Amino acid sequence: MTLILCGHSYKYELESVLKLFIPATRFSFVYDGEDYSHVSGDRVITEKREDTNTVVFCVCCYIGIKSETETQKLDLKDVPSDGGEFILSKLLFKVMSRLTGISPEWGVITGVRPVKRVNEMLDSGYSESDIKSRLINDFFVAENKADIAIKTANGQRKILKSVKADSFSMYISIPFCPTRCSYCSFVSQSVGKALNQTDEYIKNLLSEIEYTAGIVKRLGLLLDTVYIGGGTPTVLSAYQLKSVMTRITECFDTSLVREFTVEAGRADTITKDKLTAIKECGANRVSINPQTLNDSVLKAIGRDHTVKDFYSSFYLAREAGFDVINTDLIAGLPTDTLQSFEKTVDETLKLSPENITVHTLSVKRASDININAQLGVLNNPAGKMVEYATSALSQRGYSPYYLYRQKNMVENLENIGWEKGGTQSLYNIFIMEESQTVIALGAGASTKLVDLKGKRLERVFNYKYAVDYNKNFDLMLKKKDEIERFYLNA
Numbered sequence: 001m002t003l004i005l006c007g008h009s010y011k012y013e014l015e016s017v018l019k020l021f022i023p024a025t026r027f028s029f030v031y032d033g034e035d036y037s038h039v040s041g042d043r044v045i046t047e048k049r050e051d052t053n054t055v056v057f058c059v060c061c062y063i064g065i066k067s068e069t070e071t072q073k074l075d076l077k078d079v080p081s082d083g084g085e086f087i088l089s090k091l092l093f094k095v096m097s098r099l100t101g102i103s104p105e106w107g108v109i110t111g112v113r114p115v116k117r118v119n120e121m122l123d124s125g126y127s128e129s130d131i132k133s134r135l136i137n138d139f140f141v142a143e144n145k146a147d148i149a150i151k152t153a154n155g156q157r158k159i160l161k162s163v164k165a166d167s168f169s170m171y172i173s174i175p176f177c178p179t180r181c182s183y184c185s186f187v188s189q190s191v192g193k194a195l196n197q198t199d200e201y202i203k204n205l206l207s208e209i210e211y212t213a214g215i216v217k218r219l220g221l222l223l224d225t226v227y228i229g230g231g232t233p234t235v236l237s238a239y240q241l242k243s244v245m246t247r248i249t250e251c252f253d254t255s256l257v258r259e260f261t262v263e264a265g266r267a268d269t270i271t272k273d274k275l276t277a278i279k280e281c282g283a284n285r286v287s288i289n290p291q292t293l294n295d296s297v298l299k300a301i302g303r304d305h306t307v308k309d310f311y312s313s314f315y316l317a318r319e320a321g322f323d324v325i326n327t328d329l330i331a332g333l334p335t336d337t338l339q340s341f342e343k344t345v346d347e348t349l350k351l352s353p354e355n356i357t358v359h360t361l362s363v364k365r366a367s368d369i370n371i372n373a374q375l376g377v378l379n380n381p382a383g384k385m386v387e388y389a390t391s392a393l394s395q396r397g398y399s400p401y402y403l404y405r406q407k408n409m410v411e412n413l414e415n416i417g418w419e420k421g422g423t424q425s426l427y428n429i430f431i432m433e434e435s436q437t438v439i440a441l442g443a444g445a446s447t448k449l450v451d452l453k454g455k456r457l458e459r460v461f462n463y464k465y466a467v468d469y470n471k472n473f474d475l476m477l478k479k480k481d482e483i484e485r486f487y488l489n490a
């Protein structure tokens with residue numbers, strides 16, 4: 001498929017819209033000013049043509065022997081501030097819907113954070129019914145998705161309003177896992193391969209914690225939430241976990257910390273000693289993730305534990321007395337079926353975890369699964385699975401509290417965090433809604449600096465892989481000075 005751009009340069013957005021209809025496809029591009037008369041085969045011509053008083057937007061798509069066209073003409077003075085990028089996206093969406101017979105449920109919202117858009121509209125004074133009709137009519141969002149986005153935003157309002165301008169959250173990355181799951185495209189390395197990296201990694205991480213604490217103290221920032229994620233943090237020993245968590249409490253003022261999460265994750269790494277250490281060091285929230293309660297699916301995705309192991313870990317976490325346990329499930333895993341997914345949801349509900357996060361499989365180029373996906377192995381009804389989870393969780397008193405999308409999600413679906421009893425994870429809301437600075441430490445982590453008053457947002461990236469993080473640690477540490485520069489320039 002060739003995407004031809006005439007009179008504009010909206011490549012990224014238009015490519016994102018095309019991918020809603022034809023995922024896992026490599027596109028060729030013809031840029032503005034280049035000759036495209038030689039291009040044949042499947043192609044989309046997207047054009048913005050200006051004359052003295054008017055602008056014409058036109059999308060013409062040819063797939064096989066079929067073709068469709070959409071055009072819109074505007075007075076020059078009526079062209080929106082984005083130059084018409086959104087208009088072309090909508091025309092492309094309409095043309096592709098007709099040609100493929102597909103109507104992606106999130107409409108032309110291709111970004112990661114549909115709820116952020118709803119929050120912005122609520123902040124601008126739109127009523128819920130106005131927002132719903134804008135989502136449906138302007139963005140072509142399906143009614144059920146508009147409803148859940150609005151419900152999620154409503155569940156976040158009080159928490160978003162509680163954010164203080166001088167507060168921040170901290171993310172600590174432990175980028176190691178016992179083995180690599182087949183759907184993973186994360187930077188995580190299996191410890192088998194990276195064993196020689198972990199000791200040095202922890203040593204450096206402790207220094208980064210100390211260095212960052214100095215910056216935070218000078219700036220007078222207040223630590224609000226902590227999230228230790230991965231990878232699989234519990235791949236570390238109880239001693240290593242303790243040393244990381246103790247360094248945090250020694251270096252930072254944790255007296256105002258409202259939430260401290262450790263993503264225990266995989267049952268093949270969880271022991272009583274580790275959970276006790278995590279609890280004693282101040283964590284009040286853990287994730288124990290089955291992904292599926294079907295042993296054959298666990299095997300198919302390369303996780304080295306059984307359903308029984310998950311249950312043992314979950315009960316250990318309950319005994320340890322954490323306030324909140326989250327369990328992650330994934331809809332659309334290879335070899336899973338609707339019936340088996342429904343059973344996973346039902347059995348998870350019996351455990352009554354405070355949080356349940358229902359992910360949809362995201363197929364990424366870097367993951368082993370990608371090849372299989374293209375061969376059609378993933379031919380399971382992810383949409384129906386998500387529908388089932390939404391209805392079962394709602395009926396059992398859970399509410400959606402954060403929602404995000406990733407690229408190449410099966411059926412263009414979404415991930416939704418559910419909670420009951422007012423146990424929303426603050427960190428998950430802040431990171432998704434970009435409503436608080438998140439200072440991130442460790443390999444693969446990225447700091448997000450948010451200035452609520454000045455409406456500025458900047459990112460600072462750490463080295464992606466543990467090996468580079470260790471090798472260039474001094475340089476890496478210097479990147480932390482960007483935090484000071486950001487706040488001092490406010």
Ligand code: SF4
Nearest residue numbers: 177180181184188231
């Ligand atoms: S546990 Fe998570 S980070 Fe680790 S390999 Fe599996 S999907 Fe990737």
